[in-house]
Amino acid sequence: MQVGIDMGSLTGGQPARLDIEELLATRLLVQGNSGSGKSHLLRRLLEQSAQWVQQVIIDPEGDFVTLSEKYGHLVVEGERSEGELAGIASRIRRHRVSCVLSLEGLDVEQQMRAAAVFLNAMFDADHEFWYPVLVVVDEAQLFAPAVGGDVSEDARKMSLGAMTNLMCRGRKRGLAGVIATQRLAKLAKNVAAEASNFLMGRTFLDIDMARAADLLGMDRRQAEMFRDLQRGNFVGLGPALSRRPLPIAIGAVETQARSSSPKLMPMPETVEDVEDLIFTPDPEELTRPLTRRARPAPRPTTDILAELSRATPLQDQPIARSGGEAASSGLSAEEREERVSAVLSEILADPDSGYRTDAALYQDFLVRLRMRRVSGSPMPLGEFRRRVAIARSGVDAETAAGEAWATALRLSAQVSEDLQGVFLMLAVAAIRAEPCPSDARIARAYGTHSARRARRLLGYFEEQDLIIVHADHSGKRIVGIPELQAETAPGAADAPDEDAGGAEAAE
């Protein structure tokens, strides 16, 4: 079925058509600075296509809830438990109901988690419910940021993973991503790269313009035209739009954005008793908690101190007492390394460490080093992550000394830091021809409890040509690593994770 919707007008006044069926297969990326008209454009697209295709909108500002009045979209408020959100998302797919996931009022980290849970549950829908859905994500750089920011590593990983699933692997499942961003350079590259249709609006910054030019296959000079675009004007390109860059003026919309730009209003008459008015509290104010949302409590320092006093590995070494700063500067490189390794082992020996974020572990690590009076410039976070990955792989001294391990380390650099530990764990098993780790074991190495995610990770490594997964005659899993010329012994994928009690750290 071919359906062309009308997005607005071309320079000559003819309608600008967007082929919806083609869009489902080839996805769309919209970019333009704040105020360039992206949300308006998305609204036009949603309104025009509402009768043809199911729609799900991930809406950080709660802008799109007004679609419910005229088009019947169900509004889902994001402030719910993860279980609830996942349940709603899977019923949304089953019953083919269009909805707006409104994330207004949540902090960024909560927005990321809620969107991730919702998108993943849609992605994981049973095969029989793989109907086509337009999944529109406004301000997509929030959910698929190019670099880590203030949010926890864990939230970033979740959200980026869900957006990657949507854009890279969603097509077969009927999910068609339509994403809008104000800063192309802030959007994760792999997520942007999966869209084959583009609508580029006004863009000021050279770096965004350069990224846009690269995506569109234009030379950078040509891309300068994005700087002069007026609000509501975009350049479209792609199989669902046009084979060569085409200027489009986006047409009018039926519904209004709920949050429009602020308008000037006359100031109120001056009132008397301003102080009274402002400083007299309502009775209920006094019972309200101080902040709206509590963050998870950081690990109390006393805990760490208590644990330190229990820790044994370093007690036979002289540890400087307070005032003994000189002792630390006297550490040789080996002594320093020994202490750093010991602290690392200590942290990873905590059974819960597998489920804590790298950022939290890193803080813990720095505090403990300071307690041990290991001075000098601290290990950077990137290096720390790498060390954690190696420690978590459970590599023993003998394996670590071999040539194959050096190759495994080199290969691991092909995946992002958060995945290196998992890959190295598989490499250790392959080098030593031990049984293939179970889903539960892989999940723990990745810091999750989800077996499904563990299997997805293997799928990802396979896509990267790092591993080959196959099974023996009894259905047990074998992971081969071609570059190492090695493979694991068969292992049951569904075996329980026996020593979930503690990750060993071998240095």
Ligand SMILES: Nc1ncnc2c1ncn2[C@@H]1O[C@H](COP(=O)(O)OP(=O)(O)O)[C@@H](O)[C@H]1O
């Ligand atoms: N094509 C258009 N026609 C009329 N008004 C528009 C058009 N595009 C944007 N606007 C108006 O301009 C303002 C900013 O647009 P918006 O879509 O919110 O920008 P963005 O999402 O890129 O920040 C809004 O008030 C919107 O209604």
Ligand SMILES: [Mg+2]
């Ligand atoms: Mg907007």
